[in-house]
Structures are given as structure tokens and as C-alpha cells.
Amino acid sequence: MTAAGNPAVTTTAGRPIVGGRRLPLDWVGAVPFFAYVAVFLLLPTGIILVGAFLAENGSATLTNFSSLGNADIVKASLQTVLLSAVTAVVGASLGALVAYAVATGNPDGILRRIVVSASGVLAQFGGVTLAFAFLATIGPAGLVYLFLKQHGIDFYSGGYWIYDLRGLQLVYLYFQIPLMVLVFIPAVDGIKPQWREAAESLGGGTWHYWRYVAGPLLFPAFIGCALLLFANAFSAYATANALINQGAPVLSQQINNALSSEVGLHKPGLANAIAIEMIVIVVLATVLYSLLQRRSSRWLQ
């Protein structure tokens, strides 16, 4: 047996398949990817970056960046981060529960099919349509609100909260939760029921299973999905703009104001600078995510 196996091993080892002086060509397959990234990600970022340093007459300036310190832009930045973080955490938690419930059910069942296709539709149901749907139902002139008010329930007795950040958070969750369900189901599908059985046969309870088996497996995916939700809310524009059209409470609206003001406040350079600020915030969140993931994987092992 050994005699029969050995020669084969030596032959392969003795004749290197790739010649020593040949250039490695592994990267060729990645060319389309890098070309795509260059054209659709790096090029626009570069254009924005250059534009952020230009005044309207084309000369170089830093005023666009100093304008980022304006009270309303600082306020919009904080509000946008808060809005994105809250809807990411709440959306990810609720979405993960739904995903887990669906994934542990019958894989071919009607419930799973309905939830997955409904999530697919609802995750894309944003923008003016969504905002208007909320206004027409639970807005101050909405059908549901007026019906409940007639029956003694007035959820606006403390003010019209749908027109401030709380309203935006509620509306955003409407597309954040379904998006979480969609992206998190594959991760939950990876968990095998046998692992739970194994944990139980070794005397572990529910706590042990989640702490040492399912938790460590799902945690990185959960954080990654939450980050996706954060970026999704962070860049949303149309939904917020349809609901709160005054004072530009989120950063994407500040960009719009700087780009298309028809009353003389048109500052394309500032719009570019705000875009750079948004890119920096998303990059920071991504770095934070990878640090957290590294630390959590150490903690979980």
C-alpha cells in the first residue's frame, strides 16, 4: 500500500506545475471586479473628493469643510447617526427573531414562502410611497388614526410625533425589518438541528447551546447585517424628505438643499463635503464592525 502510494506523491512534488519564472496569473479573474469597483465606486468618490475642495468659481478652498461645523449640519449628522443606529439595532433584533422563527419552521412550508417573498417586496418599499402610506393611515388625517380617535384612542395627544425623528424611526423600521429577515435567514439556515441535539446529549441546556454553539456562529452575521441596515438607513433620502420636508433633519437632505436650492443657497462644494462626511462615517462604522468582530470571535472561543 505504501509502496503504491509513495511514487505518485514524489512525482507531483518533484515536478512543479507552475514554472518558477512564469508570472502568476491568478489576478486575471478579478479584473472585471476591480474594473467595476474602480468605475462605480472609486471614480465617483474621487470626483466628490476633488469637488469638496473646490469653491464655486473653481479655485481651491477649505470653506466647504469648515461649513460642516454649521449648527444645522452638525445637528443633522447627529440625528442621522442616531436614526440609523436605532433603526439598525431595533430592525436587526426584530428581524433576527422573525428570521429564526421562519428558518426553524418547515423549510418548504407556506409560512416561510410568504414571509420571504413579503420581505423581498417590503424591503424595497421605501421612498415617497412608503411615507405617503403612513400619512394616509396613521397620519393626523389618516384613516386608522381618525377611526381610533373616534373610539377614544388618541396616540397624538402628546403632539404629532410622526413629524419628528420618532416618526422617521417607525417608518424606516418598515423596510429595515424585512431587509434583516432577508439577509439573516441564510445564516440561521446554516445552524443544524443536530448541533442542538449534540449539545443536549452532552448535558447542555438552552443557555449553553446559545452561549457556546448558536451564539458564536450567528453573532458575526448578526453584526454584519446590522451594519448593512445602518448604511441602508444612513443613505435613505426620499422617505425622510417626503415625511419631513422642512429644515433638512437628515444629511442626505442637507446634500439636496446644497445642490438644488433655487433661492441662492446653492453650494455644490458643500454638498460634496457632506458626502465625504457620510463616507467617513460609514467607513468608521465598518472599521468598528471589523474590530468588534475580531474581539467578539476571541471572546466567543
Next chain:
Amino acid sequence: MKLGSLTRQLGLAVVAFVLVAACGSSTGGGSASCSESTAKTATSASACGGMDALVAAAKSEGKLNVIALPPDWANYGAIISGFTAKYGIAITSNNPNGSSQDEVNAVTQLGTSSRAPDVLDIGMAVALANTADFAPYKVATWNDILDSQKEPTGLWFQDYGGYMSVGYDSSKVPTITSLSDLLGSAFKGKVALNGDPTQANAALNGVMMASLANGGSLDDISKGVDFFHQLKQAGNFVPVQATTATVKNGTTPVVFDWDYLSAAHGTDVPTWKVFVPNNAVLGGYYAQAINKNAPHPAAARLWEEYLYSDEGQNLWLKGLARPVRMAAMQKAGTIDQTAAAALPPVTGTPVFLSASQATAASAYLASHWSAAIS
């Protein structure tokens, strides 16, 4: 035999057609036809060989690009289809809900591309800031436009306008007789603007009108900002942008807007009323301009001739906008009497923002608006 006679007839037809075509262009006046290069620099229809030559040149271009013209704004839907029906020129209407600045951005970004907008309908602040992008042109009815309403060479010329007003659904709120009524509890969560005043001209004028009614002046918009701050604190201000849809479903039953836009809501909401306070009659006009790089220069000029003809002016009037030639047409008896009678009544002396007053107002809004309404 049959074939022979057919070719002979065809030949005759061709000869006849050529003759007729030649006659047609020679009767156009001045030069025989209007080439593309002539059309590009023509400052009037006669510089292009007369109206017939301009029509022929525009027809051979066959297309016209317009931008930021909502079909429910000043009757533009009917105007666009009227122009296409009359001249057989297809109109591409881009970004109908864009702002005046979006229009100018499209002009600079699209440059000489065939998709660039040919003609613009813009607010005065944007018109005055971007004259370098426009081609001068004087429509045939140029002399009917007051000197204060046009640039002397024709780089821009005002087209239609109206007065800032408060439109309201009289079935949802009590009759409004003064702006201070709006601070009452009957208006809780009901009062909206048409846009953000740091961005939209109509909204800026809405705040200015509130200022005039509350002791401010054209040089001082702060009283208007204070008024909206009070509205916000009373819980009466709605931050939603008022549109036909929000008016229809009752989200914005009270709206600050130009009277001609507001009055148009009457078709959806029969109980819609328009109120112009007599101590704050603030007028505003938009202006036309032709893109100097217009991909369809003859069609662009023909579009302006159409808008400033009696037909075009009466179409605006049917949309409840006051066309710029209205006074002249009333004198000449060519105005559409029914449409003129349907305009919301206005008493008091109208005032207009100058360019520097508008700039000062927007500078004040830039630093105070966001804080006032949040």
C-alpha cells in the same frame, strides 16, 4: 403603358412639389430658410427668416426638451400637448418636479448633449445668477412685456406669476380672515408650506408674506420666521411638502403657496378656498430663458413664440396664472374673459421682492430656519 403614365405622373408630382416647396420658403420673408446655425443665434423670429421659416426649421428638428414643468403647474400639461398638436413637435419633459436650480444644473452638466434642456422656466434669483448660460431672444410680442419684467437684450423675460396666498379646505378649518387665525387651535397639525424656504422660491415667498402680514418688510423676513416658529410651537405646523396628493387626502388642509397653484386644488377639493391678506400682497413672476447650447434651437424659439402668443398666454390664464401680457391683452380684448374671471380676488397694493432683498432673505433663512421649526 400603364407603367409609363405612372412614372410621368410621379414626375409631375415631384416637379409640382418642388415648386410648391420653393414658393413656400420664399414667402417666409427675408432669407429663404432658417439653417441650424442661424437659428442658434437668432434673436427674433425675423432674424430666422420670419415665423414660417422658424416653424419649418423647428419642424425639421422635430423635438424639444423641456425641464421641471409639472403638468399640474400653471396648466403646463395642456400647454405641452397644445404645442405638440399644433406643430407636430415631440416634447421630452424631464424631471417635472425639479427646482429652478436643477434646471440650470442640467444645462451645465449636459452641455451640448442632445438631451440638454432647450428652454427654461426659472425663478428670478436663478435667472439673474445664470445669464451667461442663456441665448438672447425677443418674442414677437416683446413690446407687451413691461421693461421691469425683462432683460433688455432678451436673455430672460418674465412669463407668468401671481400672488402669495393661503389656500385652505373650508370643510376642515374655519374661514381665514387674517394670518393670525392660523395660530388658533382649530389649525392644529394643519398648516404647511410648498417646500423648504431655504430651497424653494415659493416657500421663501410664503415666509416673506407672513413677515409682511406681521409687521416685517421686504427687507426683513425675520417676522415671518418668528410666525412659523409660533406655528410650530402651537403644534399647527406640518413639515410635509404640500402636493396635490397631500391636499387631497387632508394631510395639508392649509397651504402657503402661489394663488395660481393653490386655486388649482379646487378641482380635487371643491371646498378649497384661496385667501390673499390685503396687508401682504406679495407678487412673484417666473421667467423664460433659452439655453445657449439648446440642441433644438429653432424649436426652442418657436416654443417661446407659442408661450407668448395669445393662445399660450390664455392657456396659462386657464391654469389661473397671470400671464405677463395680461394687461396688454385685456386692452386688446384678446384675453379669455371666463378664465380671467376665475382668478382669486386680490385687494391691496402688490409688492415684489428685488433680487438683493431675495438674497438677504435667503441668507437670513439659511441661519435661522432650521432652528425655528425644529
